[in-house]
Amino acid sequence: MSIILDISKVDMVFPTPKGDFTALKGVDLQIKKGEFISLIGHSGCGKSTVLNIVACIHKATMGGVILNNKEVTEPGPERAVVFQNHSLLPWLTAYQNIELAVKQVFKNKMSKTEMKEWIEHNLRLVHMDHARDKRPDEISGGMKQRIGIARALAMKPEILLMDEPFGALDALTRAHMQDSLMEIQQKLNNTVIMITHDVDEAVLLSDRIVMMTNGPAATIGEILDVNLPHPRNRLALAEDVEYNRLRSAVLTFLYEKQRKVEVIPKVEATESKQKTSDVA
Amino acid sequence: MTALMSKKIVGIAPMNRNKMIMSFIAEKTQALILPLVGICCFMLLWSFTASSIDTSLGKFPGPSAVATQVVNLIDEHNAERNKEDAFYIRQDQRNEMRQAKDPSYQAKVRAYTGKETFLDQIVTSVVTVLSGFLLAAVIAIPLGIAIGLSKNLNTAINPIIQIFKPVSPLAWLPLVTMVVSAVYVSPEPMFAKSFITSLITVTLCSIWPMVINTSFGVVSMNQDWVNVSQVLSLPKLVHIQKIVLPASIPAIFTGMRMSLGIAWMVLIAAEMLAQNPGLGKFVWDEFQNGSSQSLSRIMTAVFVIGLIGYLLDLAMLQLQRALSWDKSSAQR
Numbered sequence: 001m002s003i004i005l006d007i008s009k010v011d012m013v014f015p016t017p018k019g020d021f022t023a024l025k026g027v028d029l030q031i032k033k034g035e036f037i038s039l040i041g042h043s044g045c046g047k048s049t050v051l052n053i054v055a056c057i058h059k060a061t062m063g064g065v066i067l068n069n070k071e072v073t074e075p076g077p078e079r080a081v082v083f084q085n086h087s088l089l090p091w092l093t094a095y096q097n098i099e100l101a102v103k104q105v106f107k108n109k110m111s112k113t114e115m116k117e118w119i120e121h122n123l124r125l126v127h128m129d130h131a132r133d134k135r136p137d138e139i140s141g142g143m144k145q146r147i148g149i150a151r152a153l154a155m156k157p158e159i160l161l162m163d164e165p166f167g168a169l170d171a172l173t174r175a176h177m178q179d180s181l182m183e184i185q186q187k188l189n190n191t192v193i194m195i196t197h198d199v200d201e202a203v204l205l206s207d208r209i210v211m212m213t214n215g216p217a218a219t220i221g222e223i224l225d226v227n228l229p230h231p232r233n234r235l236a237l238a239e240d241v242e243y244n245r246l247r248s249a250v251l252t253f254l255y256e257k258q259r260k261v262e263v264i265p266k267v268e269a270t271e272s273k274q275k276t277s278d279v280a
Numbered sequence: 281m282t283a284l285m286s287k288k289i290v291g292i293a294p295m296n297r298n299k300m301i302m303s304f305i306a307e308k309t310q311a312l313i314l315p316l317v318g319i320c321c322f323m324l325l326w327s328f329t330a331s332s333i334d335t336s337l338g339k340f341p342g343p344s345a346v347a348t349q350v351v352n353l354i355d356e357h358n359a360e361r362n363k364e365d366a367f368y369i370r371q372d373q374r375n376e377m378r379q380a381k382d383p384s385y386q387a388k389v390r391a392y393t394g395k396e397t398f399l400d401q402i403v404t405s406v407v408t409v410l411s412g413f414l415l416a417a418v419i420a421i422p423l424g425i426a427i428g429l430s431k432n433l434n435t436a437i438n439p440i441i442q443i444f445k446p447v448s449p450l451a452w453l454p455l456v457t458m459v460v461s462a463v464y465v466s467p468e469p470m471f472a473k474s475f476i477t478s479l480i481t482v483t484l485c486s487i488w489p490m491v492i493n494t495s496f497g498v499v500s501m502n503q504d505w506v507n508v509s510q511v512l513s514l515p516k517l518v519h520i521q522k523i524v525l526p527a528s529i530p531a532i533f534t535g536m537r538m539s540l541g542i543a544w545m546v547l548i549a550a551e552m553l554a555q556n557p558g559l560g561k562f563v564w565d566e567f568q569n570g571s572s573q574s575l576s577r578i579m580t581a582v583f584v585i586g587l588i589g590y591l592l593d594l595a596m597l598q599l600q601r602a603l604s605w606d607k608s609s610a611q612r
């Protein structure tokens with residue numbers, strides 16, 4: 001498959017009152033069409049910064065982002081973003097939030113009825129058609145995040161960027177959302193970059209897991225190929241040898257090679273190898 | 281047996297249920313009774329203090345004197361209206377008679393020039409304050425948004441705002457009066473000069489809180505919403521209309537309520553000083569008049585001014601509840 005997105009030798013330096021802060025150094029990653037990439041690393045290492053550079057919300061100090069052989073310099077709907085805290089507009093209903101995006105992206109390409117159908121189709125896709133006319137403060141966190149995903153999908157992006165989309169949700173809702181996302185991905189086969197701090201989530205959803213070293217001057221430490229067949233089932237995989245090998249590979253990277261000494265004590269770190277899978 | 285039954289139905293503790301009902305009643309009565317108690321205490325204190333203050337115009341007016349004046353002022357208003365009606369009837373009769381005698385006679389219609397009553401002054405003041413406030417809002421909200429969006433514009437304009445914001449209406453008034461007299465010259469003016477003067481003074485004083493709050497609302501807008509707008513590549517105008525304006529609505533309303541309060545205070549002062557029609561002029565005229573009733577009429581005006589100020593604020597709050605998406609900011 002062809003390379004759709006090339007993150008090419010990106011450095012990011014933030015000017016701060018205390019002098020320049022090098023957040024990223026030499027981040028280099030090529031992504032194929034239809035690939036699902038997870039970006040994992042300790043909090044504060046620079047995952048969001050990478051995503052924001054791809055979205056062009058930040059401009060890289062060195063290097064650049066090439067989408068379909070063309071460098072991108074401005075944000076655009078072909079790189080739709082699902083933000084961590086849903087970022088729905090609170091004065092609009094679920095339908096209107098998606099409508100704002102659809103109207104902007106397809107203003108000359110779709111008729112009014114086509115738009116309406118397309119918005120409703122996307123609401124159905126995330127199982128939110130019943131919350132069509134609800135405002136964000138009337139629905140739960142998981143529902144908001146679903147609508148955020150529907151809004152991003154409705155832009156028909158070349159590449160979908162998700163910044164810890166399920167980070168703020170409780171474990172059960174999160175599992176539910178992951179299943180939904182797998183189901184959608186099965187249908188649409190989007191190219192996705194998803195930031196996560198959940199090891200299980202990364203292994204369950206991804207084709208490749210990109211592990212980042214700790215900052216400052218963070219970069220890509222290792223890349224892990226996940227060759228588990230689709231569709232994946234979390235219960236079946238729990239006993240799977242390959243799944244557990246991948247899982248412990250990620251945990252080893254995070255808790256041994258890139259251990260955050262000051263944050264996570266040693267005892268807890270070895271314990272979490274077996275039990276927990278949350279990093280941040 | 282029945283006692284046992286009822287005990288079962290009500291649950292474990294009838295004592296608790298009674299307590300709940302009691303506390304519910306207590307809550308409701310508190311909301312009603314406490315303000316009444318407050319008002320009664322104030323009335324007592326007021327009439328007691330009033331009776332012990334002697335002025336050159338007689339005793340300081342107490343509650344009963346004010347109550348009498350309320351009736352008086354309404355009666356005077358009705359009397360004046362009757363006089364006006366009578367004037368027009370007489371004029372019509374006269375004209376008809378002359379036309380009957382001489383068909384070529386051109387009827388003369390003159391307007392009644394009676395004294396403005398207290399109620400007329402109230403209407404004048406309310407119309408003026410709302411006009412001045414609306415003019416201020418029409419200027420302040422776009423300006424506030426522009427300042428909020430552009431750091432450079434903010435840096436350029438901020439010193440001017442900070443200097444003009446604390447200026448008292450009394451300082452503006454002479455300037456405004458002179459400028460209006462010089463500039464607003466037309467053979468058939470649509471509005472009275474005094475109205476324009478009051479209106480501009482109100483606008484000049486009430487514009488700043490709206491500018492400052494609007495720009496604050498824009499600046500402190502959630503960065504996520506800006507990012508959404510960027511990802512969608514919304515054009516500038518759509519961005520302002522669909523993101524910036526709704527996002528800053530709560531702050532805009534905060535500013536509007538502050539401004540309307542200031543506008544009302546400023547207007548009364550301006551009317552007093554400039555002798556422009558309105559409640560301020562009523563107060564000043566009564567003060568100059570110096571009759572035995574003057575003080576109680578002024579006191580009545582004070583209450584009316586306060587009441588209208590309160591009602592204006594309530595109306596604004598109601599508007600905010602209806603229009604703002606952020607219900608929590610529209611509580612009180």
Ligand SMILES: Nc1ncnc2c1ncn2[C@@H]1O[C@H](COP(=O)(O)OP(=O)(O)O)[C@@H](O)[C@H]1O
Nearest residue numbers: 014016023042043044045046047048049050215
């Ligand atoms: N606008 C900014 N200015 C200065 N420093 C920043 C800015 N944004 C992020 N950083 C710094 O860059 C590093 C990476 O941040 P971020 O990408 O948000 O981490 P992550 O998403 O992995 O938790 C952090 O140390 C953060 O303090």
Ligand SMILES: [Mg+2]
Nearest residue numbers: 047048049163
């Ligand atoms: Mg982050």
